Structures are given as structure tokens and as C-alpha cells.
Amino acid sequence: MTLGEKxxxxxxxxxxxxxxxxxxTKLEVELGEITTQLDTLLNEILVEMKKRQTVELHTNGLxxxxxxxxxxxxxxxxxxxxxxIAHDMNKYVTTKTTQSLNKKDLKKDLKxxxxxxxxxxxxxxxxxTEYVVVNTEELHERMLEHVEEGKKK
Numbered sequence: 568m569t570l571g572e573k574x575x576x577x578x579x580x581x582x583x584x585x586x587x588x589x590x591x592t593k594l595e596v597e598l599g600e601i602t603t604q605l606d607t608l609l610n611e612i613l614v615e616m617k618k619r620q621t622v623e624l625h626t627n628g629l630x631x632x633x634x635x636x637x638x639x640x641x642x643x644x645x646x647x648x649x650x651x652i653a654h655d656m657n658k659y660v661t662t663k664t665t666q667s668l669n670k671k672d673l674k675k676d677l678k679x680x681x682x683x684x685x686x687x688x689x690x691x692x693x694x695x696t697e698y699v700v701v702n703t704e705e706l707h708e709r710m711l712e713h714v715e716e717g718k719k720k
Contacts, residue, residue, distance in 0.1 A: 613699045630707035632700050639674055640694040647690035654686075 568576070616624060616633045624631040641647060648668055651659050659673040660666050677684045677691060684691070702710060 609699050609701070612701070613697060616699060617697070625704070628704055630702055630704055632702070632707065632710070633697070634700065635695055635697045638694050638696055639677070640692055641668070641670075642690050642692070644668060647687065650687070650690060 612631055613633065616622070616631065622633040648660065648666060651657070651668075652666070659669050659676075661669045677687070700710065
């Protein structure tokens with residue numbers, strides 16, 4: 568390839584790259600708009616399903632499934648860590664180079680020990696997450712099978 572051909576190719580590649588970057592920017596904007604619209608619709612469906620007190624809705628070969636799960640949450644982890652250290656609850660503290668929460672043991676014991684949960688109530692709590700999944704009938708059935716398999720483990 569001659570020097571002139573290389574120069575020509577560089578210009579062509581720059582033009583192609585710039586066009587692709589512009590296309591990418593437009594697609595990212597469109598994707599953001601679609602995602603916002605999708606989130607809004609799913610939230611509206613969630614509200615309506617809760618109002619109707621239904622967990623599954625079939626329509627036109629599609630299924631909307633309501634899910635709710637409780638998740639354990641830590642508020643101010645630093646304050647919780649300080650509290651645990653101050654009250655000699657060191658089994659819930661992990662020390663490597665710095666001290667941190669031993670969340671596995673703490674979460675396990677909080678489920679079993681009401682007095683521990685009460686003593687740490689200003690630091691920990693349960694959070695409920697609700698959401699809706701819309702799938703085709705076939706994907707819905709596969710999803711339910713997957714959920715059941717997960718419960719067995």
C-alpha cells in the first residue's frame with residue numbers, strides 16, 4: 568500500500584468511525600428512552616396487580632408475574648460495626664487489614680435471635696422488594712421451573 572493510499576484509508580476510517588460514534592450516541596439515547604418507558608410501564612403494572620391483589624395475569628399469550636422478596640439490609644454499617652465492637656460482639660466482626668462486618672454470621676444469628684435483632688434494630692432491618700416480570704407463556708413456565716429448582720438447593 569502506498570503512502571497516498573494509507574492517507575486516504577486513514578481519512579475513510581476516521582469518517583466511518585465518526586459516523587458510527589454518532590449512530591452509537593443516537594442508539595444510547597433511544598435505549599435510555601425505551602428503558603424509562605419500560606420501567607414506567609412495569610411500575611404501573613405492579614401497582615395495578617397489587618391493587619387487584621393478583622400475582623399472575625395472562626393476556627394475549629403473555630404473562631405478568633408479581634414477585635416480592637424480603638431482603639435484609641444494613642443501615643449505617645460503620646455505626647453498627649462500632650456498636651458490635653463496643654459490646655464485645657466480636658464474632659460479627661472480621662479483621663483483615665481493617666475491621667468489617669461478618670455479615671454471614673450476623674445475618675444467620677439475626678434470623679434466630681430476637682433479642683440480638685432487637686438490640687441492633689437501629690442498625691439493621693428488613694426491606695421488601697417488589698417487581699413484575701413479563702414473559703411469553705413458554706418463558707414464564709421455564710422461569711417458574713428455574714425458581715422451583717432454586718428453592719430445592
